[in-house]
Amino acid sequence: MMTRTLLLQMAGSRKMEHFARHNRIAASLAQRFIAGEKLEDITAPVRALNQQGMSVSLDFLGESVSFEAETAEVTDTYLRLFQHIRAEALNANVSVKLTSLGLDIADALAERNLLRILQAAGPEMFVRVDMEGSPHTQRTLNLFYRIWNSEQGFRNTGIVLQSYLHRSAEDVEDAIRAGVRVRLCKGAYREGPEVAFQEKSEVDASFVRLMQRLLTEGNYPGIATHDTNMIDAVKEFARQKNISTDRYEFQMLFGVRRELQEQLVQQGYRLRIYTPFGEHWYPYTMRRLAERPANLRFALTSMVRG
Numbered sequence: 001m002m003t004r005t006l007l008l009q010m011a012g013s014r015k016m017e018h019f020a021r022h023n024r025i026a027a028s029l030a031q032r033f034i035a036g037e038k039l040e041d042i043t044a045p046v047r048a049l050n051q052q053g054m055s056v057s058l059d060f061l062g063e064s065v066s067f068e069a070e071t072a073e074v075t076d077t078y079l080r081l082f083q084h085i086r087a088e089a090l091n092a093n094v095s096v097k098l099t100s101l102g103l104d105i106a107d108a109l110a111e112r113n114l115l116r117i118l119q120a121a122g123p124e125m126f127v128r129v130d131m132e133g134s135p136h137t138q139r140t141l142n143l144f145y146r147i148w149n150s151e152q153g154f155r156n157t158g159i160v161l162q163s164y165l166h167r168s169a170e171d172v173e174d175a176i177r178a179g180v181r182v183r184l185c186k187g188a189y190r191e192g193p194e195v196a197f198q199e200k201s202e203v204d205a206s207f208v209r210l211m212q213r214l215l216t217e218g219n220y221p222g223i224a225t226h227d228t229n230m231i232d233a234v235k236e237f238a239r240q241k242n243i244s245t246d247r248y249e250f251q252m253l254f255g256v257r258r259e260l261q262e263q264l265v266q267q268g269y270r271l272r273i274y275t276p277f278g279e280h281w282y283p284y285t286m287r288r289l290a291e292r293p294a295n296l297r298f299a300l301t302s303m304v305r306g
């Protein structure tokens with residue numbers, strides 16, 4: 001628990017990021033969790049996943065951007081990404097963090113950038129708006145629903161809700177009422193007891209409750225977890241309620257529990273792999289290490305041995 005807190009604290013440090021970006025060991029640690037630094041790097045790993053029967057969601061790493069010009073670069077990268085996905089005929093959609101589009105600068109800026117992305121995506125390409133730490137939850141949902149309820153009527157987009165937040169039970173009901181597609185995950189940020197469950201058992205129980213609501217009433221939910229207890233709960237519930245495998249999908253992260261990923265596909269379940277790329281890999285990698293500090297030990301020992 002201590003290590004998790006420390007790693008999550010380090011994830012938010014700009015100084016540590018600067019250090020890590022210029023450190024060979026840190027960079028090789030990151031490689032396990034990202035598909036590459038450049039747009040061209042992603043083709044081969046995405047195609048390999050597609051060939052194994054898995055779809056993909058591509059995330060351009062670039063959270064908490066502080067200058068408007070940077071948000072334009074991130075937005076342009078998404079537009080180029082759409083061209084790339086189409087040109088290479090990849091089975092992939094995209095995920096985007098609103099802070100990378102300028103949410104920490106001004107809501108209106110993030111909204112303009114997201115609109116550009118949704119327009120360029122077109123009705124066939126789905127754009128998932130990732131969820132970040134709790135200071136961003138309400139603003140992310142406000143912005144999302146403004147666009148959802150606007151005259152343009154974009155339907156090629158959806159949200160993420162985190163089972164560790166107390167508020168998510170209500171947010172799930174709102175999404176069900178509006179017909180919004182939800183990715184359900186446990187939540188990856190450091191959150192206090194005022195907003196979030198602190199015990200794993202509580203986070204898991206909440207996950208199961210929300211999963212059951214989404215599976216019965218939701219619009220094609222994405223169930224994002226590597227936890228076999230959660231996965232078994234989904235399979236069992238779907239079997240009991242006669243919910244066919246094309247009404248939802250499992251989602252997992254690139255490089256995490258590969259054998260479990262293959263197993264699910266072999267068993268006939270839909271699986272999408274969240275696949276990040278880009279140079280700004282530091283905070284993402286730190287959150288992955290915080291989820292399983294053993295990864296850090298494993299990576300360091302294998303590097304020392306190597």
Ligand SMILES: Cc1cc2nc3c(=O)[nH]c(=O)nc-3n(C[C@H](O)[C@H](O)[C@H](O)COP(=O)(O)OP(=O)(O)OC[C@H]3O[C@@H](n4cnc5c(N)ncnc54)[C@H](O)[C@@H]3O)c2cc1C
Nearest residue numbers: 130131185186187188224225226227251252253274288291
């Ligand atoms: C597709 C996808 C999208 C996500 N999007 C968001 C988002 O938008 N916002 C957000 O806050 N969070 C997001 N997350 C992260 C999520 O909130 C959790 O932090 C993360 O998935 C770990 O929780 P878990 O459900 O896998 O269960 P846990 O209880 O954390 O882990 C269960 C088991 O899975 C294995 N495992 C978990 N993580 C790792 C790892 N990094 N390396 C190796 N093994 C591991 C371990 O064996 C562990 O015992 C996303 C996760 C996925 C899979």
